[in-house]
Amino acid sequence: MSQQLSEQELVRRESLKKLRDLGINPYPQALYPVNALSKDIKANYEEGKKVIIAGRLMSRRIQGKASFAELQDSEGRIQVYFNRDEICPGDDSTLYNEVYKKLLDIGDFVGIEGVLFKTQVGEISVRVTNFSLLSKSLKPLPLPKTDSEGKVHDAFTDPEQRYRQRYADLVVNPHVKDVFVKRTRLFNAMREFFNTRGYMEVETPVLQPIPGGAAARPFVTHHNALDIPLYMRIANELYLKRLIVGGFEGVYEFSKNFRNEGMDRTHNPEFTAMEIYVAYKDYHWMMEFTEQLLEHCALAVNGTTKATFDGKEIDFKAPYNRVTMRQSIIDFTGFDIAGKSEEELKSWCIQNGIEVDDTMGKGKLIDEIFGEKCEGNYIQPTFIIDYPKEMSPLCKEHRDDPSLTERFELMVCGKEIANAYTELNDPIDQKERFEHQLELAQKGDVEATEFIDYDFLRALEYGMPPTSGLGIGIDRLVMFLTNNPSIQEVLFFPQMKPEKQGLILSDAEKTILDIVKSKSKIDLSELKNAAGLSGKQWDKGMKGLNKNGLIRVEMEGDQKYCVLQD
C-alpha cells in the first residue's frame, strides 16, 4: 500500500538512505548509556562535568561551523552546542557538515556525550564531544515556538489532531504531559492513603454475566466457548461487596467501567472509578474518610489543597459542609419535601417549571427538584446527604426515617464526584429492592436496573458485616485538580470516531487508472499492454480497482472493455 508523502517526508526518507550509505544505522540495536537528565543537569550544574544524555532534537540554530540545538528528554529540554572542530578533529568534517547539519532532523532521537558549560548569555548547555543517531524521525512534528517573552507561537492546539495523535501532543505540549503526570500522582496518593490504613487493592471481573451496581446501558459481547452473552462492567460494587462477605475488611479497586451511552465533554464510553468498601463503618465515618482522602490527594497532586476550576477557586481542605437533601431544597426553593405525597411533589414541579412524566415516583421527583434547583449551587466541596429510598436500591434505609437512605454525594463546582452509602446488607430487603427496580424497568424507567443478581443475593444471605462504600469518579476529580473542563483532556486516548480513510491506491492501481481515465473506455488487452505491468501486478491492480468501484469490465461480444466507473 502506498501513501502520498509530503515533500518533507520524502526528504527525510532520502536522508535515511544517505545515512545508511554512510554506514550509519538509523535504528541501532545497542543500549545507549544515558547517565543524566536535562532537569538534573540544570538543577545541579557543575561546570565541566561530563554527561551522556539522550532525547529528541527539538530545535536547531545553525551558524556555520557552530550550532545550538535543543534536546528534549522525559524531564524537559536542554541546550546542546555542536562545534565542527570539536566533533571532527581531523580533515574529514562529514560528521558535522553532512550528518549533523543535513541528515538529522527535528524529532530525531540522538544520544550525546558532552561537557557542561554556560554560554555567553548564561544558558546551561552541553558541549558535544560525540553524538550518535538513536532513531530517525520520518514525520515532521508540529512545531510550536516560544519567544523571548514566553509567548507560544504556532501552538499545536487543534483538539481533533491532539486527541487522535496524542503522541505528538505529548511531545510538543509539556502542559499536556503535566496533566497526565498529575493523574498518576492522584492514583499513587490514593493508593498510599488506602494502603497505609490496611485496605487491600483487588481486581474484579470486567466481563460480567450480569451488569450490576449501577443503572446504565452496558456494552454486550459474546463468549464463544461458553456461548453466552457477557457484559462489560458498568460498576464493580457488587463484586467488592462479595469480598467483604468473604472476610476482607477493606477492599478497593480502580475500576475501568464501560457505559454504552452518549459522549460529550464529560462522558467517555470508558472511564475510571475508584470504589472502596470498609466493614463495620457507616456513611458518617465515610464522610470524614472522604474529606481527608481528598485533602491528601489535592496536596499530593498540586502541593496545595486549593484548586482552580472554571475560574472558581475550590478548596479541598477538610471538613466539608453537610447538607441534607431536604434542607438543600428548602434552602434554594423554600419548599419542604418532608411528608409530601407523590401528587403534591408533582404539582410543585409543574408549577416551578420542572418537566415530569408518569414514570416518575417520589424519589425521582425529588431528585429532579434537587438537580434543577440546588445541585449547581455547590461550588465548594459539599456533602449532600440522606437521599430518597427509591433511587438508591443498594443503600441501607436511614436509621431515623424509613423513606430515606444513608447516602451521600459529594458535590464540587455543581458536579457530583463521589457517591457513598451505608451499604444495604439485609438480603431480604435487598431482594425486594431489586424486584422493585425490575418493576420500574418493566414500566419503562430506563434508569432502573433490569437484572437481578441472584448470586449477589446468595452472598448477602451468608451475611455481610455492616459496611460503608464509596465511589469516586477519578476522571472528574482529575479534571477538577488540573482545571480541565473536558474529560478528553484527562484521558490519554479519548474515544473518537474512526478517522476517514481516504481512498489509497497502489502504484499498479494508479497506473491502470490513469490510462483508463485518459480513454474512459479501452480494450482490455490494449490496456494491459499500455500499463506494462507484470502479470501479478496487473491482476492485483485490476482487482483492487474493481473492488473500490472505480472501473468495470464489460463484454461486447468477444471483446472485453475496461470502463471508467463514476
Place this chain on the structure above:
RNA sequence: GACUUGGUAGCUCAGCUGGUAGAGCAUAUCACUUUUAAUGAUAGGGUCCUGGGUUCGAGCCCCAGCCAGGUCACCA
C-alpha cells in the same frame, strides 16, 4: 438529538462582491565558530474535508454528507 462554529502547505492561520491561492514557522540550497522565536539571501511545496448544484468561471454562493469543537437537551 437540536443549534452553532470550524476543516486552505508539515504546523499556526490569512484570503477578495465569485476571476490564476498568501504569510510566518518548517523544508531545500548558500553564507555565518557562544546563539536562543538566531540572522541574511534564494527556491520548492496545495485533491482549499468529500460529493453534487448554480455560474463563462467556486476555496468563497446553494444542497447533501463526513470529522471535530462549543452550547443546550438527554444521561450519572
